[in-house]
Amino acid sequence: MTATHTGAKTNPGRFFEDYTLGETITHAVPRTVKVGERALYHMLYPARHALYSSDQFAQNCGLPFSPLDDMIAFHVVFGKTVPDVSLNAVANLGYAEGRWHKPVWPGDTLRSTSEVIGLKQNSNGKTGVVYVRTTGVNQHDEAVLEYVRWVMVRKRDIDAPAPDPVVPKLAAALDAGQLVIPEGLDFSEYDFALAGEPHRWGDYAVGDKIDHVDGVTVEEAEHMMATRLWQNTAKVHFDTSARPDGSRLIYGGHVISMARALSFNGLANAQMVVGLNGGAHANPCLAGDTVRAWSEVLDKAETAAPGVGAIRLRLVATKGGDAFTLRGADGKYLPHVLLDLDYWALMPM
Amino acid sequence: MTATHTGAKTNPGRFFEDYTLGETITHAVPRTVKVGERALYHMLYPARHALYSSDQFAQNCGLPFSPLDDMIAFHVVFGKTVPDVSLNAVANLGYAEGRWHKPVWPGDTLRSTSEVIGLKQNSNGKTGVVYVRTTGVNQHDEAVLEYVRWVMVRKRDIDAPAPDPVVPKLAAALDAGQLVIPEGLDFSEYDFALAGEPHRWGDYAVGDKIDHVDGVTVEEAEHMMATRLWQNTAKVHFDTSARPDGSRLIYGGHVISMARALSFNGLANAQMVVGLNGGAHANPCLAGDTVRAWSEVLDKAETAAPGVGAIRLRLVATKGGDAFTLRGADGKYLPHVLLDLDYWALMPM
Amino acid sequence: MTATHTGAKTNPGRFFEDYTLGETITHAVPRTVKVGERALYHMLYPARHALYSSDQFAQNCGLPFSPLDDMIAFHVVFGKTVPDVSLNAVANLGYAEGRWHKPVWPGDTLRSTSEVIGLKQNSNGKTGVVYVRTTGVNQHDEAVLEYVRWVMVRKRDIDAPAPDPVVPKLAAALDAGQLVIPEGLDFSEYDFALAGEPHRWGDYAVGDKIDHVDGVTVEEAEHMMATRLWQNTAKVHFDTSARPDGSRLIYGGHVISMARALSFNGLANAQMVVGLNGGAHANPCLAGDTVRAWSEVLDKAETAAPGVGAIRLRLVATKGGDAFTLRGADGKYLPHVLLDLDYWALMPM
Structure with a gap:
């Protein structure tokens, strides 16, 4: 009658052969985020963008009050996918076509689903690449965020047959016209003094580079x-026995948030993140590393919202090394580069 | 006129001879807990039980919204007792007859009182065991939690007379009929997909063991x-000069919460903790330890609430070592065992 | 068309010659503080003063509910000034004439401005002292806090002409009559048992010293x-490459909050901080230091509010060493002294 089920009821994660093209995975554990999470974001990152810091500043920009940081939406939606997508992942390979559809307000409850949009076994036969389009929705079933991510996942059984390879066509970058401007957003009365910097959309040129110091x-x-x-429960972030050298790998999203917060110094008016064109976690980040950031202006576009311009930015996080250096002569990321992110933000014109 | 009162106004804590059988101690510093504390619980522990994560999930279970984690109630109620009960304690010896009477909601204010229900001087004449029944109440003077705890406390004066020994009769475990089911709780529409695991009450058998991995x-x-x-202000947790080896002893409740959160993986549907039958902090936990957990099903019972079953679980926290090992040939806890907890939880049938 | 602006858009901070007597600096990034920040304060510091812990306790003292800790107001208002006042500061020299005008409630949005009230170049010609009167206001444009601070700031150009020296006359201590008692505050029904200590205003005498243990x-x-x-974004607190020895200097305000929270043990009824007469960060605090505190009663005064007395306290934070020792024979702070703060608090009579 008594029996020992060693892990029989625990989640072993999915392996490459467990994914089916076109299936939709409902990720577990919906999460209500409130003003507690808002405060924690300001404790964990040096976040100073005024629209997320002050209800009055946000109201002056046409919003009902200050939304939760756009990266909170990203992290919560992403975190839900980990048990189903990346528990047996070898590597997080890329992001594309990320769009924030609606701000997340304190009190919202977020859920995530992922559609499998591509599958391709690697030539070594031991792993494969899984492409998912993840959508985060709120308690009104409205999408707040969607993005494509692809990861390399282990096979459980090396002899399992390879699926027909399907690699989705993904845009190199979102067109500015595809960005969703939050309802009501209006930067025509924008207060640059309270925001912290005088630089407006027109002051940035494509090719400009900024060392965030x-x-x-x-x-x-x-x-x-x-x-x-x-x-997000991936073992490598928490358990010193999960990696051979006893180190804990820092969640790539932690580096994204750190770099984005550091970018305030020089991009204080790049207020809202609305698009994620791509991103690479170039090298692992470990405790003790000193994270720095630099940005490059990749594109600019006008929007239909009053006083609101869009700016496409490369955000690079490093752990030392010279600012503005990215790749070596071999085309590979230099060892001090942690993150190379490509995103769209909204800025007062 | 001027005088130096070295600690004359500070709390030296109570010694064994300061307790009187039958007295009720009013613990100081009531605490209003809100959504900030809720967010912090999710930051400090890998807590994923859906009923505490999502207001909508809780509403689908018949509750008005998501309560604070049951362990927040325990920690706050317990923390208030420390200055009066365990400041001069040598050891926390046990828990019994713990019952959660009502969920704690954001905005509730908690206070604690303890009744001295047993006193027994040890044969060495230097210490004694104090038994208290602690009750936590909210701002409506409704009990939210009660439990018995006994601690070994130093005597101030070794020559102080020993009290008549009184050792309370304590139940080895609560009967399932003594458990209080939160008002309105209804698991008949329980969403297993959102909760994260398909295993219902009927899928667990007495004797089952689960390694939470x-x-x-x-x-x-x-x-x-x-x-x-x-x-909770016990010096040993905060001050490296409080223990001879300079280490800071981790609060046993931290290990409880960590292990309970880890038990999600295999017991995701053991949603609400409603009874604490007993518990031992088997060995000290220190920073650098990697906490793991395993569970054993000790008992099961039906309840009167729709779709709600009760499950009695042993929750063991370890710092390495093989899962499912607990005691050595000598009957003592093995050195890698941190916690041996016996509790009742509510689960969908 | 493309250009590399290394830091051209980032804030280099102000140097001594950038300040003009009489100018008012509007500090950036208003901040809405809510119950999340309240919870974090209790997580970061061993804060137990009941008026800030319990809504019901605060209501029993005539307030609508529990305000945010007075030090939250100080830290937020102070933090906003850092990019404009202390980014190139060599030393934080002193505080004076600090008054809390109104409690800060969850949901309030704080902004800061600073008026330059004094300027004096140092004889070395490389640095100067800047005196500012900083005011924090809420979303209703009501002052919540004001204080004078003076810092030593580097000159950008050693050859820049020295301004006419102006050193403001600052009170050695606020007169009790200048303190602002929060509207409605009434300690006539004060609950000493719930507050944690029986000692009332009348139990403390000028010259009393308390070791907070x-x-x-x-x-x-x-x-x-x-x-x-x-x-607060001063580099020295976050970046191990900012100081020659690789250490991170702990923000002086962290020591203030830690010491104030520790002072509960012996001063549990010194509930509200309403005046800051002066303060010195005597020696740097680094991670690994064990912070302790002792207090001395400097003055006492009655107030017009029912049951409310004012008590002027010296609060000394140390990293070891004997309590009640402060300065050496040379009149300088002893090496173990971290903080020497002089403040007014309100206490039940």
Whole structure:
């Protein structure tokens, strides 16, 4: 009558052969985010963009009050996918076609689903690449965020047959016209003094590069708390026995948020993140690293919203090394580069 | 006129001879817990039980919205007792007859009182065991939690006379009929997909053991922040000069919450903790330890609430070592065992 | 068309010659503080003063509910000034004439402005002292806090002409009559049992000294999270490459909050901080230090509010060493002294 089920009821994660093209995965554990999570974001990152810091500033920009940071939406939606998508992942390969559809307000409850849009076994026969389009929705079943991610996943059984390879066509970057401008957003009365910098959309030119100057040395306790907060449970972030060298790999999203917050210094008016064109976690980040950031203006576009311009930015996080250096002569990321992110933000014109 | 009162106004804590059988101690510093504390719980522990994560999930289970984690109630109520019960304690010896009477909602204010229900001087004449029944109440003077705890406390004066020994009769475990089911709780529409696992009450058998697989390496900053949050001020958790080896002892409740959160993986549907039958902090936990957990099903019972079953679980936290090992040939806890907890939870049938 | 602006858009901070006597600086990034920040304060510091812990306790004292800790107001208002006042500061020299005008409630949005009230170049010609009167206001444009601070700031150009020296006359201490008592405050029904100590205003005599006994060993993660939470971005707190020895200097305000929280043990009824007469950060605090505190009663005064007395306290934070020792024979602070703060608090009579 009594029996020992070693892990029989625990989640072993999906392997490559467990994915079917076209299937939709409902990710578990919906999460209501409130003003507590808002405060934590300001504790974990040096976040100073005024629209997320002050209800009055947000109201002056046409919003009912200050939304939760766009990256909170990303982390919560992403975190839900981990048990189904990346528990047996070898590598997070890329992002594309990410769009924020609606701000997330304190009190919203987020859920995620992912559609499998591509599958391709690797030539080694041991792993394959899974492409998913993940959508985060709120309690009104409205999409708040969608993005494509592809990961390399282990096969459980090397002899399992390879699926017909399907690699989705993904845009190199969103067209500015595809961006969703939050309802009511109006930068015509924008207060540059309270925002912290005088530089408006017109002051940035394609090709401009900005060294954000500041650095933050990261600690184990911080990145684990951040990652847990988004209910991301990947072992490598928490368990020193999960990696051969005993180190805990810092969640790539922690580096994204850190770099984005550091970019305030020089891009204080790049207020809202509305598009994610792509991104690579170039090298692992570990506790003790001092994260720095630089940005490059990749594109600019006008929008239909009053006073609102769109700016496409490359955001590079490093752990030292010279700003503005990215790849070596061999075309590979230099060892000090942690992140190379390509996103659209909204800025007062 | 001027005088130096070295500590004359500070709390030296109570010694064994300061307790009187039958007295009720009013613990200080009531605490209003809100959505901030809710968010912090998710940051400090890998907590994923859906009923505490999503207002909509909780509403689908018949509750008005998501309550604070049951362990927040425990930690806050417990923390208030520390200055009066365990400041001069040598050891926390056990728990019994713990019952959660009502969920704690954001905005509730908790207070604690403890009745001294047993006193027994030890044969060495230097210490004694104090038994208290602690009750936590909310701002409506409704009990939210009660439990019995006994601790070994130093005597101030070794020559103080020993009290008549009184050892309360404590139940080895609560009968399922003594458990309080939260008002309105109804699991008949329970959403297993959103909860994260398909295993219902009927899928678990007495004697089943589950290795929860995941591990978390704990840091000094984390356990101190958690312990402070519950206003637990015992020196050994915070002050490297309080113990001869300079280590900071991790609050046993931190290990409870960590293990309970880790138990999601295999017990995702053991949603609400309603009874605490007993518990032992078998060995000290220190920063750097990687906490793991395993569970054993000890008992099962039906309840009167729709779709709600009760499950009695042993929850064991370890710092490595083989899962499912607990005691050595000598009957003592093995050195890698941190916690042996016996509790009742509610689960969909 | 493309150009590399290394830091052209980032804030280099002001140098001594950038300040003009009489000018008012509007500090950027208003901040809405809510119950999340309230919870974090209790996580970061062993804060137990009941008026800030319990809505019901606060209501029993005539307030609508529990305000945010007075030090949250200080840290937020102070943090906003850092990019304009202390980015190139060599030293924070002093505080004076600090008054809390109104409690800060969850949901309030705080902004800061600073008036330059004094300028004096140092004889070395390389630095000068800048005196500012900083005012924090809420969303109703009501002052919540004002204080004078003076800092030593580097000159950008050593050859820049020295301004006419102006050193403001600052009160050595506020007169009790200048303190602002929060509207409605009434300690006539004060509950000493729930507050945690029986000692009332009348039990303290000028010259009394109290060793607060408890100690907290501080960690890098904690002080960085605290400092970030107040959007204080001074590099020395976060970036191990900012100081020659690779250490991160702990924000002086973190030591103030830690010491104030520790002072609960012996001053549990010194509930509200309403005046800041002066303060010195005597020696740097680094991670690994164990912070302790002692207090001295400097003055006492009655107030017009029912049951409310004012008490002027010296609060000294140390990292070890004997309590009640402050300065050496040479009149300088002893090496273990971290903080010497002079403030007014309100206490039940």
